Amino acid sequence: MADPYLRLDQLEVTFTGGRSPxxxxxxxxxxxxxxxxxxxxxxxxxxxxxxxxxxxRLNPEKKTRIGGKVTVGGRDVMGLGNKALAQFRGGEVxxxxxxxxxALDPVYTLGDQITEAIRRHEPISKADARKxxxxxxxxxxxxxxxxxxxxxxxxxxxxxxxRAMIALALACNPKVLLADxxxxxxxxxxxxxxxxxxRELQREFGLSIIFVTHDLGAAxxxxxxxxxxxxxxxVEEGSARDIIHTPRHPYTIGLLKSRAxxxxxxxxxxxxxxxxxxDLADLPKGCAFAARCTLATxxxxxxxxxxxxxxxxxxARCLRTDQTLTRPGELVGA
Amino acid sequence: xxxxxLLQVRGLKxxxxxxxxxxxxxxxxxxAVDGVDFDVLEGETxxxxxxxxxxxxxxxxxxMHLIDPTIGTxxxxxxxxxxxxxxxxxxxxxxxxxxxxxxxxxxxxxxxEASIAFGPEVHGTPKKEALARxxxxxxxxxxxPARFAERYPHELSGGQRQRVNIARALAxxxxxxxxxEAVSALDKSVEAQVLNLLLDLKEEFxxxxxFISHDxxxxxxxxxxxxxxxxxxxxxxxxxxxxxxxARHPYSTALLSSMPSxxxxxxxxxxxxxxxxxxxxxxxxxxxxxxxxxxxxxVCSLTEPPLAQVEPDHxxxxxxxxxxxxxxxxxxxxxxxxxx
Amino acid sequence: MAQxxxxxxxxxxxxxxxxQGYWSTVWQRxxxxxxxxxxxxxLLLLFGMAxxxxxxxxxxxxxxxxxxxxxxxxxxxxxLGADELGRDMLSRLIWGARFSLLMGVTPVVFAFFxxxxxxxxxxxxxxxxxxVIMRTIDVFxxxxxxxxxxxLSGALGAGFGNALLSLTVxxxxxxxxxxxxxxxxxxxxxxxxxxxxxxxxxxxxxxxHVLGNVLGPIFVYATSLISVSMILASxxxxxxxxxxxxxxxxxxxxxxxxxxxxxxxxxAALPGVMIFAxxxxxxxxxxxxxxxxxxxx
Numbered sequence: 019m020a021d022p023y024l025r026l027d028q029l030e031v032t033f034t035g036g037r038s039p040x041x042x043x044x045x046x047x048x049x050x051x052x053x054x055x056x057x058x059x060x061x062x063x064x065x066x067x068x069x070x071x072x073x074x075r076l077n078p079e080k081k082t083r084i085g086g087k088v089t090v091g092g093r094d095v096m097g098l099g100n101k102a103l104a105q106f107r108g109g110e111v112x113x114x115x116x117x118x119x120x121a122l123d124p125v126y127t128l129g130d131q132i133t134e135a136i137r138r139h140e141p142i143s144k145a146d147a148r149k150x151x152x153x154x155x156x157x158x159x160x161x162x163x164x165x166x167x168x169x170x171x172x173x174x175x176x177x178x179x180x181r182a183m184i185a186l187a188l189a190c191n192p193k194v195l196l197a198d199x200x201x202x203x204x205x206x207x208x209x210x211x212x213x214x215x216x217r218e219l220q221r222e223f224g225l226s227i228i229f230v231t232h233d234l235g236a237a238x239x240x241x242x243x244x245x246x247x248x249x250x251x252x253v254e255e256g257s258a259r260d261i262i263h264t265p266r267h268p269y270t271i272g273l274l275k276s277r278a279x280x281x282x283x284x285x286x287x288x289x290x291x292x293x294x295x296x297d298l299a300d301l302p303k304g305c306a307f308a309a310r311c312t313l314a315t316x317x318x319x320x321x322x323x324x325x326x327x328x329x330x331x332x333x334a335r336c337l338r339t340d341q342t343l344t345r346p347g348e349l350v351g352a
Numbered sequence: 353x354x355x356x357x358l359l360q361v362r363g364l365k366x367x368x369x370x371x372x373x374x375x376x377x378x379x380x381x382x383x384a385v386d387g388v389d390f391d392v393l394e395g396e397t398x399x400x401x402x403x404x405x406x407x408x409x410x411x412x413x414x415x416m417h418l419i420d421p422t423i424g425t426x427x428x429x430x431x432x433x434x435x436x437x438x439x440x441x442x443x444x445x446x447x448x449x450x451x452x453x454x455x456x457x458x459x460x461x462x463x464x465e466a467s468i469a470f471g472p473e474v475h476g477t478p479k480k481e482a483l484a485r486x487x488x489x490x491x492x493x494x495x496x497p498a499r500f501a502e503r504y505p506h507e508l509s510g511g512q513r514q515r516v517n518i519a520r521a522l523a524x525x526x527x528x529x530x531x532x533e534a535v536s537a538l539d540k541s542v543e544a545q546v547l548n549l550l551l552d553l554k555e556e557f558x559x560x561x562x563f564i565s566h567d568x569x570x571x572x573x574x575x576x577x578x579x580x581x582x583x584x585x586x587x588x589x590x591x592x593x594x595x596x597x598x599a600r601h602p603y604s605t606a607l608l609s610s611m612p613s614x615x616x617x618x619x620x621x622x623x624x625x626x627x628x629x630x631x632x633x634x635x636x637x638x639x640x641x642x643x644x645x646x647x648x649x650x651v652c653s654l655t656e657p658p659l660a661q662v663e664p665d666h667x668x669x670x671x672x673x674x675x676x677x678x679x680x681x682x683x684x685x686x687x688x689x690x691x692x
Numbered sequence: 693m694a695q696x697x698x699x700x701x702x703x704x705x706x707x708x709x710x711x712q713g714y715w716s717t718v719w720q721r722x723x724x725x726x727x728x729x730x731x732x733x734x735l736l737l738l739f740g741m742a743x744x745x746x747x748x749x750x751x752x753x754x755x756x757x758x759x760x761x762x763x764x765x766x767x768x769x770x771x772l773g774a775d776e777l778g779r780d781m782l783s784r785l786i787w788g789a790r791f792s793l794l795m796g797v798t799p800v801v802f803a804f805f806x807x808x809x810x811x812x813x814x815x816x817x818x819x820x821x822x823x824v825i826m827r828t829i830d831v832f833x834x835x836x837x838x839x840x841x842x843x844l845s846g847a848l849g850a851g852f853g854n855a856l857l858s859l860t861v862x863x864x865x866x867x868x869x870x871x872x873x874x875x876x877x878x879x880x881x882x883x884x885x886x887x888x889x890x891x892x893x894x895x896x897x898x899x900x901h902v903l904g905n906v907l908g909p910i911f912v913y914a915t916s917l918i919s920v921s922m923i924l925a926s927x928x929x930x931x932x933x934x935x936x937x938x939x940x941x942x943x944x945x946x947x948x949x950x951x952x953x954x955x956x957x958x959x960a961a962l963p964g965v966m967i968f969a970x971x972x973x974x975x976x977x978x979x980x981x982x983x984x985x986x987x988x989x
Contacts, residue, residue: 061539175628176404205403206566207625210610214623232540235612239619258616276544278573279614287551288573290544294509350614416889437893444891457882461714461904467883470900471890504714517886524890 021092022049023226024073024111024194028086031068031250035081038299042068044250045086047325048228052193055220055227057241057258059234059273063295065250066230070196073228074107091193109139112187116199118179122171128182129167132189139190154185158215177208181215188219194226201236213239234273238262246270249296249306255325256332263346264330266339268311274349305336313338356430357391358528358560359415359447364388364424366410370633383632384410386584387424389659392528397554397561399575399592401568401607403629406581408564412532415562416449429527445475448521452533454513458505465490465501468520475524482523489519492556493549511542515549522557530562535570547574568611572596577665580604583632583640586659590666600668603641639671651678721984728980731973738970742789749783753940762956773959775945776952777938781959785966788940791852795934795941796922796970798856803863804914810864811871812906816879816898826872832865841924845933855934859924863917870913874906908985915978919971926967942967 031043043065050056060066071077073088075095088095090111098106115121123131132151133144142150148167155163158181171179180200187195197216201209217240220227231237237244238258245255246269254267265271272291293310296302305323308314318337325333336342365387370380385407392398400408413419415426417433417440426433433443451457458467465486472482487497493515505513514534521529531550535543547570554561565571571578571592578595580588580603588601599605606625613619627644630636636643642652651671655678659669671679722728741748751769756777760767763774765781772781814825832840844858878884879902887897926943928934935941937948945963953960 061541175631177628205629206568206607206610207403208628210612210620211623211626213612214620233612234540235614238614238616239612262614262616273540276541277614278544278547278569287548288544290548291541292545294511294542295539413885418885418888441891444889449886449889451882451886453882457886459883459887459901459905462900470887470892474890474892474896520886520890 023052023091024050025089029069029072029088030085031072031077032083033081034083040298041301042250042298043072046252048245048252050226050228052226053224055229055241057229057231057237057244058247059231059237059244060247061232061295063298064247066247067198070198070228070230073196074111074113075103105139108135108192109190110192111194111196112192113196113198114183114187114200116202118183119171121183124171127168127170132186135186135189154188158185176204177211180204180212197227197229199231216240249301250298251335253307254332254334260331262350264344266328266330266332266342267334267336268313268342269307271342271349313341356394358394358429359392360427361388361390362425364414365422366414366419367422380633383584383635385414388586390579390586390589392560392562395558395560396576397563397574399571399578400562400564400581401566401571401578402581405583405629405632407584408581409532412449412530412564415530416447417443445524446526447528448524448526449530449532450517450521450534452536454510454517454537455505457517458513460505463502463504464516468516468523471520471524485523489522493519510538511546514538514546528560528562532564536565536567568608580607583630583635585640586669587641588668594666600662600673601670602645602647647672647681649679718984722980725980725984727976731976734969734973735977738789739793741786742793745787745790749786751780751783753779753784753787754938755779762952762959764956765958772962773956775949781962784940784945785962788942788945791935791939791941792922795855795925796918799859799863800914800917800921802860803867807864807867808871808910811868812875812898812902815872815875816894816902829865829868837862838924838927841928842931842933845928850933850936852935855925855928859921863921867910867914871906871910874909875902878902878905912978912982912985915981916975919974922967922971
């Protein structure tokens with residue numbers, strides 16, 4: 019089997035700016051094949067966005083300590099020089115954000131921003147670059163693209179801006195698209211449009227996508243595989259189907275159970291996960307979820323569980339998977 | 353038995369002038385809420401859903417009388433709410449609100465007990481009694497008073513702060529609580545905890561909720577009745593099961609099918625609704641939804657459909673549901689007349 | 693069936709944190725800031741010097757001696773030299789601190805109260821009230837502050853009291869403007885809405901919810917004006933519109949010594965050094981205060 023296109027080995031990110039170091043990411047191993055979409059799911063503080071930023075080395079260098087290895091297309095990202103890094107960002111790996119208004123430059127038209135980005139990476143004429151920008155706008159289904167190229171970001175609606183940002187990200191034919199909660203701020207009817215667009219573009223361009231979200235539904239709509247993060251670690255990982263139907267980590271199970279959904283009886287209480295996530299500046303020695311887990315035993319609190327292959331297909335970082343078998347689909351009311 | 357409507361809203365409108373012109377000439381106007389009529393029944397949870405610009409948050413602020421309506425009336429418990437100090441003071445004791453942003457809605461310089469006790473003290477409760485009630489409420493929302501009462505908002509997590517906001521709303525012993533996206537900013541696992549708390553409190557204190565949210569899953573879970581809003585108007589209003597199970601307005605249908613599927617084997621294949629919600633500055637004439645509606649016909653761009661009864665306890669503002677409206681899918685006038 | 697989840701409704705558990713007030717946190721942060729400590733110490737020394745001038749000063753600041761005119765720094769009996777009338781510079785600088793600090797601080801204190809009141813009222817009321825008040829305030833912006841101070845003092849006549857008054861008038865508009873903008877921002881915060889929703893009147897809301905949040909930023913801004921005030925006051929005295937001779941005041945001293953700049957440049961520069969040191973200390977302290985008060989959640 020061919021090597022995965024993108025690979026994270028024992029990625030660690032520690033923020034050293036504050037009073038005590040904050041261990042945002044604590045040893046993440048993740049592989050993404052060419053043309054594969056992986057969703058990173060987690061709550062605020064789980065380290066999902068930090069992981070994503072680490073791939074592009076976007077975290078502030080002076081206040082961040084990064085450990086482990088990031089390999090993209092056979093190249094070690096941590097070892098890239100300034101020039102190679104600039105080429106790598108956008109050219110090989112591009113990123114889209116939750117709030118396009120903050121990510122796009124307010125003083126240039128969208129057309130200018132895209133042509134500029136293309137010309138930074140490739141020696142082509144302005145007219146050719148603009149032609150490509152136009153075809154990108156058509157690809158992301160922006161109505162009357164010719165006219166929209168000459169508008170400023172604030173003149174567009176939220177959905178259009180997100181499409182424009184995707185066009186900008188795809189401008190230099192990247193192989194990998196990193197998506198940081200790109201649909202969270204959008205309205206429901208627009209969110210589904212963007213999710214389907216991403217799915218379509220992924221197929222067409224053979225992109226590898228890492229899609230960061232806190233929303234299981236959005237993840238299921240786009241992802242082939244899902245990795246669930248908690249306190250800076252991937253606690254469970256597997257195909258979207260296995261994660262939804264037969265999850266084995268108590269946290270994943272808890273997330274699925276605490277979801278309000280239509281099939282549930284009116285007035286019934288939700289099975290909420292008790293407690294709140296641990297302090298990243300003071301992580302427990304053992305499993306970070308142990309304090310909130312009903313199955314936790316002393317070994318859970320003492321040792322850091324390894325990711326193990328379960329017989330239902332997922333890999334879970336849990337010592338008690340013998341206790342977590344559910345009827346397939348039970349948790350989502352199937 | 354018919355329940356007495358606790359809140360009756362009639363013809364409520366709020367227009368915001370976009371730019372104030374110094375010398376005459378009307379500037380543009382945002383039609384944030386553009387004529388809505390609905391009731392809130394005692395003891396129910398009325399869910400309000402819609403996308404940005406649909407007017408749901410403005411409706412909440414109007415209900416709370418934080419902004420004055422351009423026109424329209426709100427009747428609470430049989431008596432109209434008037435814009436006088438005394439009337440508002442009494443009204444606000446009975447109707448309270450919880451905001452989306454748990455941090456911004458607490459004064460950063462006050463301890464949480466001071467924030468909660470503020471309301472009762474304003475209404476003349478002696479300080480000692482107000483504090484005692486505050487501690488009871490903290491206990492009730494799951495925050496141990498001994499540990500939390502004297503903390504400041506930034507020392508709490510988002511979920512804990514939202515519990516404080518709920519306690520503050522309860523401090524005046526209201527009958528109605530307006531929850532404006534009250535759980536939307538919380539992480540999913542915390543959201544479930546707070547939803548459970550809201551359910552418990554409702555039962556314990558016999559509360560009535562107006563639950564505003566963009567999350568249809570949550571609205572479906574908590575609501576007895578649901579109101580779907582689009583561009584300042586009510587598109588559909590009815591019992592939760594009927595609206596979710598048998599939506600009669602094409603917008604509601606589209607909104608429902610926009611919910612991401614949780615089944616990996618059955619992902620959404622087609623975009624249910626194209627385009628972005630239009631701007632409430634210049635709402636389209638006729639039916640406001642006709643610009644995005646798959647079933648739109650000439651009549652839709654000409655006349656505005658009334659919010660009409662489509663079955664008992666279920667209203668929709670769509671020409672397709674009104675007999676003789678001129679829409680090809682409308683029921684025959686005769687059959688409709690016979691049914692009545 | 694898995695039992696992976698605790699019984700519902702449990703609260704979020706975390707280690708208890710000792711509750712700490714906002715201002716005590718600010719104070720702690722300030723104490724850890726070396727710049728703040730340095731500037732604070734300098735100012736403390738200056739104020740101590742001013743208060744205890746009669747005891748600290750080695751000689752009478754008004755007693756001159758024609759023989760000792762413009763003695764250089766280090767002369768016996770005149771550790772910092774003597775001025776153009778043979779008065780002891782050290783003593784005059786110490787006594788001068790009284791007037792100079794008074795002229796620096798008092799107008800800002802008055803302007804702080806007046807400006808904050810105007811600004812908070814305008815900011816909280818909003819609408820037409822705001823427009824009327826703030827446009828009136830804007831009129832004062834038409835004049836450069838130095839010109840305004842000079843013009844007012846000139847019109848009122850020279851003298852210490854009039855100088856204070858004109859400086860106060862100069863500082864009210866900028867403080868009112870800051871107060872207005874902070875209050876306007878605050879007014880749209882949800883907790884002010886929530887307070888209105890609980891039925892509280894405007895005065896109660898201002899007292900409980902607004903003041904505590906706006907006075908801090910206004911105060912920081914006001915401290916940064918102290919140095920400006922000192923320099924303006926010195927300028928007024930320099931022009932003969934402030935403190936009158938023979939009283940010791942740094943600006944005035946700078947004026948009278950300017951003729952000696954070629955004879956005894958170091959002595960002539962001393963009042964300027966004092967003004968510089970004091971204003972820079974106020975500015976540094978104000979900067980530190982600003983960053984100490986910027987507590988993020």
